[in-house]
Amino acid sequence: QKEVEQNSGPLSVPEGAIASLNCTYSDRGSQSFFWYRQYSGKSPELIMFIYSNGDKEDGRFTAQLNKASQYVSLLIRDSQPSDSATYLCAAPNYGGSQGNLIFGKGTKLSVKP
Amino acid sequence: SAVISQKPSRDICQRGTSLTIQCQVDSQVTMMFWYRQQPGQSLTLIATANQGSEATYESGFVIDKFPISRPNLTFSTLTVSNMSPEDSSIYLCSVEEDGNQPQHFGDGTRLSIL
Numbered sequence: 597q598k599e600v601e602q603n604s605g606p607l608s609v610p611e612g613a614i615a616s617l618n619c620t621y622s623d624r625g626s627q628s629f630f631w632y633r634q635y636s637g638k639s640p641e642l643i644m645f646i647y648s649n650g651d652k653e654d655g656r657f658t659a660q661l662n663k664a665s666q667y668v669s670l671l672i673r674d675s676q677p678s679d680s681a682t683y684l685c686a687a688p689n690y691g692g693s694q695g696n697l698i699f700g701k702g703t704k705l706s707v708k709p
Numbered sequence: 710s711a712v713i714s715q716k717p718s719r720d721i722c723q724r725g726t727s728l729t730i731q732c733q734v735d736s737q738v739t740m741m742f743w744y745r746q747q748p749g750q751s752l753t754l755i756a757t758a759n760q761g762s763e764a765t766y767e768s769g770f771v772i773d774k775f776p777i778s779r780p781n782l783t784f785s786t787l788t789v790s791n792m793s794p795e796d797s798s799i800y801l802c803s804v805e806e807d808g809n810q811p812q813h814f815g816d817g818t819r820l821s822i823l
Contacts, residue, residue, distance in 0.1 A: 630811050639801055639817040640752070684751060696742065697812065699751045 598623045602685050602700035610708050615672040617703050619685030622666070629661060629668045630697065632684040640684055644670060675707045711736045713815035715802050721821045722792055729788045730818045732802030737782035739805065742812065743775070746799040755800075758785045792822045 599622040609615045619629070628647045632640035646652045646659040646668065658671040672679055682702040689698040712735040722728050732741065743755040755775055756764040764777040779785045789796055802815040 628811075639799070639814045642811050642813060645811045686752075689754070696754060696757060697752075698754075701751045 600700040606704040608706045615675045617670040619668045626687045630686040631670045634682045715815040719819040727790045732785045734783045741785045742803045743787045744801040797821045
């Protein structure tokens with residue numbers, strides 16, 4: 597059974613700090629990874645995806661992928677209270693469609709003013 | 710990205726009844742997916758729905774309990790049959806627009822069974 601593991605948190609950081617969210621996965625064949633943000637009572641919203649080893653930056657968000665270590669992370673710089681949400685890491689469950697995703701349990705982030 | 714609309718957004722149902730959830734997309738998509746998110750849990754894939762073929766169900770989910778229709782490239786339905794309190798969840802539709810794009814979710818249907 598392929599797995600995606602996340603620390604459930606909660607992770608608490610002060611406003612303006614860097615929040616670091618981590619995810620490990622069991623399938624060495626996984627080629628793409630996705631980070632979703634889910635506010636309480638809302639559906640998941642895609643915020644980042646990464647296919648290649650290294651870093652990918654988009655505004656205050658940076659995704660980092662290390663395939664050798666089977667590790668993917670999300671850094672949020674200058675954290676804001678509005679970033680408080682649950683962050684879900686996901687990877688394809690099968691080799692084909694990216695739509696068939698397996699999700700981690702999510703890390704709850706709390707940014708304190 | 711595609712705009713995904715789900716109906717109803719929420720419902721409260723009686724035990725033993727069935728509810729059909731609709732998912733409408735504003736563009737043609739090959740693959741549509743139905744997920745369940747139980748309270749405090751992450752997302753679990755129920756099935757993959759391709760137009761013109763039977764849905765493919767994940768382990769632990771069966772067609773009798775969760776029948777799915779996919780009559781065209783913009784629409785799908787999921788029925789939750791013979792509901793029990795354990796079926797109280799958020800049900801989410803998602804789409805894959807092509808093989809290289811990450812998927813997006815509809816707003817979900819929040820279902821409570823009394």
